[in-house]
Amino acid sequence: MIRAFTLCCVLILTLVGPAAAGTPPQAAPKPPTNDDCLACHGDAGAVRGDGRSVAVKPEVFGASIHGAGGVACIDCHADLAKAAEFPHPEKLAPAQCASCHDTAVAAYDTGVHAQARRTSGNLTAATCADCHGSHDIKPSADPDSRTHHLRLIETCGRCHGNEEIIKRGKIAIGNVVDLFRDSIHGKALIKSGLSVAPTCSDCHGNHDIRRKSDPTSRVFRKSIPDTCSKCHTGVGRLYWESVHGTQVAKGSPLAPVCTSCHTAHDIRRSDVEGWKLEVIKECGTCHEQSLNTYRDTFHGQVTALGYSRVASCADCHGSHHIFPKADARSTVAPANVVTTCKKCHFGATASFAKYDPHGDPENHARNPFLFYTSKFMKMLLFGVFAFFGIHTGLWFARGMQVKTAGRMRRRKGQDSGEDGE
Numbered sequence: 001m002i003r004a005f006t007l008c009c010v011l012i013l014t015l016v017g018p019a020a021a022g023t024p025p026q027a028a029p030k031p032p033t034n035d036d037c038l039a040c041h042g043d044a045g046a047v048r049g050d051g052r053s054v055a056v057k058p059e060v061f062g063a064s065i066h067g068a069g070g071v072a073c074i075d076c077h078a079d080l081a082k083a084a085e086f087p088h089p090e091k092l093a094p095a096q097c098a099s100c101h102d103t104a105v106a107a108y109d110t111g112v113h114a115q116a117r118r119t120s121g122n123l124t125a126a127t128c129a130d131c132h133g134s135h136d137i138k139p140s141a142d143p144d145s146r147t148h149h150l151r152l153i154e155t156c157g158r159c160h161g162n163e164e165i166i167k168r169g170k171i172a173i174g175n176v177v178d179l180f181r182d183s184i185h186g187k188a189l190i191k192s193g194l195s196v197a198p199t200c201s202d203c204h205g206n207h208d209i210r211r212k213s214d215p216t217s218r219v220f221r222k223s224i225p226d227t228c229s230k231c232h233t234g235v236g237r238l239y240w241e242s243v244h245g246t247q248v249a250k251g252s253p254l255a256p257v258c259t260s261c262h263t264a265h266d267i268r269r270s271d272v273e274g275w276k277l278e279v280i281k282e283c284g285t286c287h288e289q290s291l292n293t294y295r296d297t298f299h300g301q302v303t304a305l306g307y308s309r310v311a312s313c314a315d316c317h318g319s320h321h322i323f324p325k326a327d328a329r330s331t332v333a334p335a336n337v338v339t340t341c342k343k344c345h346f347g348a349t350a351s352f353a354k355y356d357p358h359g360d361p362e363n364h365a366r367n368p369f370l371f372y373t374s375k376f377m378k379m380l381l382f383g384v385f386a387f388f389g390i391h392t393g394l395w396f397a398r399g400m401q402v403k404t405a406g407r408m409r410r411r412k413g414q415d416s417g418e419d420g421e
């Protein structure tokens with residue numbers, strides 16, 4: 001009924017159009033108004049040929065930033081701007097945003113989502129409407145907006161936290177959203193509602209999101225320290241001064257960036273025991289020799305057992321302000337090492353600090369005393385084993401001899417007993 005009625009209205013409209021155009025100066029037909037469109041699409045039961053809804057709730061559109069701001073249906077659905085005839089074609093061009101948001105559109109076009117759609121036909125990649133919605137768009141400052149700081153995890157998470165879409169969209173890194181929710185940043189956003197905690201767009205951008213392999217990406221290896229330092233300014237400054245930071249600045253692919261030690265989406269509080277122990281292994285992936293010698297010391301063995309009370313690498317070397325021993329700023333430089341030990345060994349003296357936390361018994365040049373002590377202990381051990389080994393061997397042989405002799409004697413005795421029976 002309603003449909004038939006609206007169609008009639010439209011028919012009247014289209015008939016009136018040409019009639020008004022009778023006078024030459026008003027030759028162009030009037031573009032359709034929102035009411036014209038809503039005459040059909042405002043009907044809650046309006047559907048396409050394939051059964052999908054094409055209904056638009058007038059009150060929802062009216063409350064959106066566009067509806068409230070006087071943007072017309074045909075501003076976005078631009079191919080109907082001149083249409084004077086209804087029903088319009090079944091297939092329409094996608095809604096356009098560029099006429100008003102050219103900067104956002106241009107930035108989006110350089111990003112990974114647009115690129116994936118364009119170059120590999122990956123239609124799972126996000127469009128404007130996937131992140132913003134279509135008829136219910138709110139400004140990001142509105143807590144109900146899909147792009148509000150505290151809601152963006154859900155919005156990106158619809159794809160990056162959904163196993164089925166990850167598979168279909170070939171998202172190589174997998175589900176990062178579940179990891180992120182449990183990280184210190186995720187918890188600060190979700191549980192504490194902390195607006196200064198980072199959400200996806202703080203590290204990736206919003207429209208010009210790039211792959212990590214792209215040198216212009218915010219998460220390209222060399223750019224990561226700057227991305228984190230936007231907020232962690234103090235740590236960033238120390239890091240760029242350190243041996244690791246200077247190596248990265250020079251383009252070294254070997255020195256660590258923030259995420260090498262902290263990860264990207266699974267960042268945890270730095271003072272929890274488990275993490276402190278894990279980061280020791282992380283230092284060890286690059287400083288294998290230092291880790292091995294550390295493991296031979298008291299500190300290294302206690303941490304290997306799972307206790308973080310004793311010194312870890314970072315307790316002696318620092319975490320961000322790390323320098324070679326020869327640098328006067330180093331916490332293990334000869335002038336500073338006593339102070340470093342004193343953090344925990346309150347009575348430490350210069351001679352206490354002579355103890356080598358990386359003592360290597362195989363390295364004569366570095367630790368001659370340890371080298372000879374170790375050699376001596378090994379020889380002693382070998383000597384003891386050799387002596388008692390030979391001793392036990394001889395004892396065993398002698399024992400066997402006595403045993404066999406005893407058995408022979410018993411058998412002889414038995415033989416003579418049989419005779420007696």
Ligand code: HEC
Pocket residue numbers: 006007010032033036037038039040041047048049050054073074077080086087088089090091092093
């Ligand atoms: C006479 C009723 C009627 C009017 C008036 C009307 N539409 Fe439609 N519209 C339809 C129907 C029916 C469909 C479903 C077409 C199909 O079967 O796929 C549709 C589909 C659409 C679609 C989806 C197209 C697609 O490719 O899936 C859009 C967008 C649309 N209309 C926008 C508008 C706009 C904007 C206006 C006003 C300028 C408008 N319509 C006016 C009836 C109407």
Ligand code: HEC
Pocket residue numbers: 034037038041053054055056061066071072073074075076077093094095129133134135
């Ligand atoms: C801010 C831009 C914008 C405005 C204004 C706008 N639309 Fe849309 N519309 C979209 C987007 C985006 C889509 C999603 C599909 C696409 O990208 O074309 C869409 C989809 C549609 C569809 C297809 C069904 C659906 O919901 O996906 C219809 C029908 C439609 N719009 C009608 C209207 C009508 C009627 C108005 C005016 C009351 C209107 N639109 C105003 C952006 C807009």
Ligand code: HEC
Pocket residue numbers: 097098101104105108113126127128129130131132140147148149152201206207
């Ligand atoms: C991957 C998700 C995503 C996609 C795709 C996306 N946006 Fe955005 N957009 C955002 C986020 C996030 C913000 C900013 C939120 C904030 O201000 O913190 C934003 C902000 C905006 C703004 C506000 C002003 C500005 O530029 O910061 C406009 C306008 C906008 N987007 C339009 C668009 C248009 C048009 C498209 C399609 C070409 C698009 N967006 C695609 C996520 C997206």
Ligand code: HEC
Pocket residue numbers: 065066069071072075076095096097098099100101128129132137138139140141
């Ligand atoms: C006819 C012009 C026009 C078109 C077309 C248009 N918009 Fe807008 N849009 C506006 C105006 C005006 C505002 C409100 C002023 C502002 O904050 O920029 C706005 C605001 C927005 C905002 C909120 C910005 C903020 O402050 O957070 C987003 C997001 C947005 N538009 C997305 C879109 C998308 C997506 C499309 C295409 C589907 C689109 N717009 C099409 C005019 C338009």
Ligand code: HEC
Pocket residue numbers: 112113116120122124125126127130131152155156157158159160169170171172173200201204206209210211212
């Ligand atoms: C509608 C689903 C969808 C939404 C929403 C979405 N993405 Fe994506 N995103 C994809 C798909 C699919 C790819 C894979 C593109 C490719 O590699 O071909 C991708 C790729 C990426 C990449 C590059 C990784 C790669 O594997 O190449 C990053 C980074 C990214 N998205 C971040 C975001 C962020 C941040 C948001 C939210 C602001 C977001 N995405 C929202 C679907 C989505």
Ligand code: HEC
Pocket residue numbers: 153156157160171172173176177180185198199200201202203204210211212213219224259264265
């Ligand atoms: C604190 C900063 C930060 C936040 C917040 C963050 N990411 Fe990341 N993300 C990174 C870094 C750094 C990388 C690069 C990882 C690497 O080098 O292994 C990355 C990588 C990715 C990739 C793979 C990129 C590629 O090219 O392979 C995707 C997809 C992604 N992030 C999505 C998201 C989504 C979705 C969110 C929000 C839930 C998010 N990220 C939040 C820093 C962040």
Ligand code: HEC
Pocket residue numbers: 225226228229232235236239244256257258259260261262270271279314319320
């Ligand atoms: C070589 C490994 C490593 C790198 C690289 C690294 N960190 Fe750390 N970070 C640590 C360790 C270890 C701690 C724990 C320090 C402690 O508890 O004494 C830490 C602690 C932190 C803390 C907590 C505050 C503090 O100083 O105790 C923040 C914030 C932090 N790091 C951010 C960053 C940022 C940002 C970057 C990159 C600019 C970065 N980290 C690079 C190992 C690293």
Ligand code: HEC
Pocket residue numbers: 184185187188192194196197198199202203224227228229230231232258259262263264267268269270271
């Ligand atoms: C938008 C600002 C912002 C960005 C960008 C950011 N962080 Fe944070 N980060 C925070 C805030 C705020 C907290 C404190 C959260 C809390 O304590 O609840 C935090 C906490 C941390 C902590 C735990 C500190 C502690 O006390 O143990 C580490 C480690 C950390 N961030 C590392 C990083 C790394 C690595 C990056 C880059 C990949 C990064 N952050 C990017 C704001 C940011």
Ligand code: HEC
Pocket residue numbers: 243244247252254255256257260261279282283284285286287313314317318319322323324325
């Ligand atoms: C991703 C690899 C990597 C990780 C992880 C790493 N480092 Fe380094 N580290 C390097 C590189 C590369 C250098 C520079 C070596 C050079 O200048 O030849 C370096 C230099 C150093 C130096 C100066 C000594 C020297 O040989 O120049 C110290 C001390 C050091 N790192 C300690 C640490 C500690 C402690 C950790 C863990 C908290 C750590 N590193 C984690 C790669 C790493």
Ligand code: HEC
Pocket residue numbers: 280283284287290291294299311312313314315316317323324325326332337357358
């Ligand atoms: C108890 C404190 C302490 C701990 C724990 C410790 N170190 Fe050291 N480290 C030192 C001292 C002191 C030196 C200087 C030794 C020397 O050459 O005289 C040093 C030297 C180094 C050097 C060589 C520096 C240079 O300039 O030649 C590296 C690399 C290093 N340590 C890495 C590590 C790593 C990785 C760990 C953890 C697996 C670790 N350290 C644990 C105190 C410590």
Ligand code: HEC
Pocket residue numbers: 298299309310311312315316337340341342343344345352353354355356357
């Ligand atoms: C983060 C705290 C911490 C730092 C820094 C530290 N140690 Fe220790 N160290 C311990 C703890 C705890 C023990 C366990 C024995 C104890 O309670 O005294 C220990 C044990 C030792 C032991 C074996 C047991 C003993 O007391 O004889 C030696 C040797 C030692 N440390 C040397 C050093 C030297 C040298 C430095 C400085 C280069 C240093 N430590 C820095 C915490 C630390």
